[in-house]
Amino acid sequence: MIKVALKGLAGRKLRAALTAVAIVLGVAMISGTYVLTDTIQSAFGAVFTTVYKHTDAIVTGNSAIGRNNNSPTLPPSFSESLLGKVQKLPGVEEAQGGIADYAYLVGRDGKVISGHGAPPLAFSVHPHGDQRFNPLELTSGTWPAGPHQVDIDAHTASKDNYKVGETIGVVARGAEQTYTIVGIVQIGGVSSLGGATMTIFDFPTAQKVFHKQGRLDSISIAAKPGTTPAELVHEIKPLLPAIAQVQTGQAKAQQATKDTGGFLSIIRDFLLAFAGVALFVGTFVIANTLSITIAQRTRELATLRTLGATRRQVLGSVLVEAFAIGALASVAGLFLGLGLAKLLNKLFVSLGIDLPQAGTVFATRTIVVSLLLGTFVTVIAAMRPAIRATRVPPIAAVREGAVLPESRFARFSAVTALLTIGGAIALMLLGLFVGNLSTTNRLLAIGVGAAAVFVGVAMLAKTLVPPLASVLGWPGRRYGGAAGNLARANAMRNPQRTASTASALMIGLALVTLVSVLAAGLKARFEGAVNAVFRADYALTATDNFSPIPVAPANALSKVGGVTIVSGVRGGEGRAFGSRINLTGVPGDISKVIFVDWAEGSQAIPSKLGWNGAFVSKDYATAQHLAVGSPLDVETPTGGRLHLLLRGIFAPPKGGSPYGDVTISARRFDAAFQNPQNIYAFVDMHGGVTAANTARLTAALKSFPEAKIATESQFKHNQEQGIDTLLNLLYVLLSLSVVISLFGIVNTLVLTVFERTRELGMLRAVGMTRPQVRRMIFGESIVTALIGASLALPVGIVLAFMVGRAIKYAAFTLPWGQLVAFVFAAVIVGLLAAILPARRAARLNVLEALQYE
């Protein structure tokens, strides 16, 4: 019987292939995600192992407020005096101090060379010392020596074509300075760590440019023969100040790998979520395709029943077929994933995330998960059609035009659909609004709820198809003549089929609508917040719009003629009430350029903070039960404790706050942090925003290429670029689901053309032209796609409304232009899907078609 099922499959290759496409793509996304992240992970692992190969132990700075992998903030530096103490230890053979910080390379065009979102790394080397701790390898030239030389990474050198002997600008703490490139380096065998630029100074120069004279960021140590790394660590520990820690080289390599792993697992889960959506859409496509093929095989199945096949055998044969399709498709998807991994990497590179790659890693886990999931999903999707197949009665073998019996529950479908949607929305609301849920449960409730909404709408779609098709098909009927009319009638002819086909498209489009409405809402709120807060003429931000900037550029601007105020908001991290907080520092005149409402206090609060005053946001005050006059202790990364007094409480606008949880005076901030940085600064000038003023400010920033000025509207636009980038990424990833549903439409149309062969022959025989046949198929396809879109937009908007309510930062605005664009996208999907089926239909031989059985 299994053999018969498989033979049947082989006899319907095209149909089987059409069914498989959906699974192939979904599985490819899963396997591609795993291959990509595993490959990057292993590349990082290899790099770090090489880097720490000859380091038995390493002392590094240790933030008093704990490590945070997601923050680019550097750990504090410690006093150089530690080095001498370590060198005197009996187990130490060699110990070397090092500096690690951030410095931008400046290209020939005077602009910062992009690190693709990766921090611009800077290291020190000891050109005449022991090289065993040096993590770098020279690919050409020499190590830098003296205050005018640097080495740069091979990636930048080859990308921007820099050679040994040329000069290059570097921005460390102050203004840009020019250095001579004396060497090109790579790290751990790769030319770059995820696209990060690298600048290498000799040790004394590094200490100087980073204002770290007498300080160190690391001490690398080699043990004497006979001393194990663990013993070495044990010896060093008692010497350490609170802001330093010691690890074996191996532990450090593992930790570094694990840290990148944490970041990679976020990317992986993010991509897997989209693979999940793609597979979910795939189940709709498979279920629908199988339903159609089974309907078409009614007679065949009935004949098997007359020959003694039991219901169970019929069920089994359909499931075996599904299993075979699923397994083959999964294998194909698994290997397609290898290619997709490259494509995904390109996508990330184009968005500025360039991660190192070495040999492709094809883990057993990738194979197992891809094959199991792909096969499982196919078999699950086949369940319903298979059960329906068992209801084919033997008598159908002798009945002309026998159709599959309706499901026993078909009558209640609209009611069931509405109940499903209701339950699904309730589940989502639970996930979105109930307070004490774990993140996992919350995401689970929202995800399952959203999936159930789609299932419910798909169930309801059957009822909605006839009126929708009638309306959406109207233009075709009006202007498409007989072909248009038949297209509309065909779309309405089997509502269940059209509904299932359209529903697959609905899912992808609804998610696209969801993110675009949410993004529009976020932007609207953000713009509202900027409108409320921004009182300055200009803002000073990092060139990349998000990195913190040193205070030097702001200081430079304050010397420009006509400038009345330059007020920068310092940003850093601290710890209060046992948890990590964002700490900001403001000068007294900030209220002249930034306006916030005060729940307690007035605009004068920032100017009255003094040494130990602080203000907090209303939410933070409520959460920590603070009132004006409350004492407030904040711990800094270097272990300092700020004993503060609450002076005011501000109410930030809904779209975001210009300040952190706790804000102190800039003076206090600068004293407490080793390297104070501005998140942004605001500038007022005589005459306000004018071309001349802009030119003067820009000129003053010439030697600070890491910073730029922006007017209020430019500032808004710049900050929204982040949202747009994310939005584009989401669109690209969701387009996979749309492509799968496109194949769903192709499947349905191809199968429908098979089914209507005789009818098409008849139409051609009575005078329908080939172009008319083609138009008819295109019309049906577009109507189906439009039904998908008209289900998707309301669903997406409702979902966006609910999610927007929950995340507060989003207003509810409809991006009409984009919504119209999505409808056009649906039409294009319909057009593309119809190409192959329309060609098949038009090519039918009239005579053969009439005799077709």
Place this chain on the structure above:
Amino acid sequence: MALREQPDVSAPAGIAVEARDITRRYGEGQTAVDALRGVELEVTSGELVAVMGPSGSGKSTLMHILAGLDKPTSGTVSIAGTEITTLSDSKLTRLRRDHIGFVFQFFNLLPMLDAEENVVLPLTISGEKPDRAWLDSLLQQMGLGDRRRHRPSELSGGQQQRVAIARALVTRPTILFADEPTGNLDSKTGGEILDLLRASTDAYGQTTVMVTHEARAAAIADRILFLADGLIVKELRSATPADVLAVMSGLQ
């Protein structure tokens, strides 16, 4: 097949098929059609019975009910001594496997299987191995010896119907039902198929019930039943084609 029991031809008084007062109504109310209106029927083991009658007289309906493909509105049907109208789907499926063969007007072969695979399909379904010798002699008898590896699309109509008959006989059913097995064939090929049915009834001893429009059937049938308006109106034994035509013209 060697292990398979011979059909139990010693069932009560050698009766293979027995129908008692069967009626079949299609639809409800105004548009209801009474396709059968109280048919009484007994077929003895080893007999070849032909059912004739005008179009719409209920022949196909009767066949489907006798073969257990459809249920009567009232009345009972017994196959090889088992009352089938009240059987569950799974019991009925088993009974079909063991006792019934069916030949369709439109052959109903599976297009992706070759001739031999189609023939052994009922055995494949019940998970049995075909008995080589039996299969060879059956295919030989059906004149398909050199067509085993051909797909249905590569066979003529007559050959396809032979495959269908072989498929119906391969399990050595107690009864073979055939609904217009020659309806889709030219008259020469049709004649060959009729001869084949007679020959197989003699050779393998199964009971055969067949619907046909061909007067020639008179020559091969042991008994001819005439159906009109859902009732058996006449019965002929050892009739000639001329007798048959006479009855038929009377019925129309």
